[in-house]
Amino acid sequence: MAITTTTAPTAVVFDLAPAARRVAELVAGVRDEQLPGPTPCAEFTVRDLLAHLAGLAAAFRDAAVKRAGAWSERPLAEGAGHPLTADWRRVLPRRLTELAHLWRAGEAWQGSARAGGVTLTAGVAAQVALGELVLHGWDLARATGQPYACDRPSLQVVYALLAPEADNPARAPMFAPVVDVPYGSDFLDRVVGLGGRDPRWTPAA
Numbered sequence: 001m002a003i004t005t006t007t008a009p010t011a012v013v014f015d016l017a018p019a020a021r022r023v024a025e026l027v028a029g030v031r032d033e034q035l036p037g038p039t040p041c042a043e044f045t046v047r048d049l050l051a052h053l054a055g056l057a058a059a060f061r062d063a064a065v066k067r068a069g070a071w072s073e074r075p076l077a078e079g080a081g082h083p084l085t086a087d088w089r090r091v092l093p094r095r096l097t098e099l100a101h102l103w104r105a106g107e108a109w110q111g112s113a114r115a116g117g118v119t120l121t122a123g124v125a126a127q128v129a130l131g132e133l134v135l136h137g138w139d140l141a142r143a144t145g146q147p148y149a150c151d152r153p154s155l156q157v158v159y160a161l162l163a164p165e166a167d168n169p170a171r172a173p174m175f176a177p178v179v180d181v182p183y184g185s186d187f188l189d190r191v192v193g194l195g196g197r198d199p200r201w202t203p204a205a
Contacts, residue, residue: 013109016126017100018151019133023053024093026140026148035084039143040201041136046143050092051084053136056116057095060129063113063122064102072114099129127161134158135195138188142201148188155191162194 027050035047044052059071085091102108103126113125120128134150135158141148176196181189189199 012123012157014126014130014153014157015100016103016130016133019130019137019154020057020096020100022148022150023133023137023140024096026137026144026146027053027089027092027096029146030140030144034144037143038203040139040197044139046140047084049136049140049143050088053132053140054084054088054092054095056129056132056136057092057099059115060125060132061095061099061102063115063125063129064099064105064108066111066113068114073117075117096133103129127157130154131158131161131195135192135197138192138195138197143203145203150188152187155187159187159191159194162191 030046030050035045035050037046039046039049041049055071055074059074062069062071109122109126111122112119113122114120115125115129134154137150138148140146179193179196179198181193181199185193185199192199
């Protein structure tokens with residue numbers, strides 16, 4: 001996937017589809033007995049994480065078309081406070097597909113976008129959406145014992161979002177403190193660490 005320059009407020013336009021598709025694949029691999037289990041996000045069980053993903057997918061889907069409504073105003077950080085609906089196996093993959101499709105339209109990248117009760121320039125909103133997909137995709141994979149691979153262009157976008165804020169205390173509560181990873185660690189582990197995750201995390205730990 002090429003990252004191309006654009007006249008939109010963000011410096012680049014990128015494709016959210018690889019990350020969205022990977023999360024959808026992980027969702028399909030979640031077993032019912034895993035729903036009460038822990039995740040790398042201490043405040044989320046697997047059930048909570050799936051509910052959070054369902055909410056953010058709807059919020060950033062609507063943000064792409066500048067649609068005002070409940071999803072544009074509901075704080076994303078409250079994901080653990082909203083129940084996972086019974087039809088999550090059908091609804092969540094559909095929302096992820098819609099999100100990726102709508103952010104491929106040039107109009108999505110123009111002006112501002114509102115999600116989670118926050119108004120951002122459209123390009124930054126897309127970066128945040130991709131960051132959520134990449135990091136929570138990793139969370140879901142680790143929590144449910146599934147392999148996780150992320151395309152490098154997506155990792156580059158998320159790294160560019162997180163690295164400048166690594167020492168900013170205002171990054172909380174969106175992200176936990178940065179976790180230092182050993183020198184020479186692969187790029188995914190470095191991005192995960194910037195996102196406040198320990199790359200060595202396992203459910204048993």
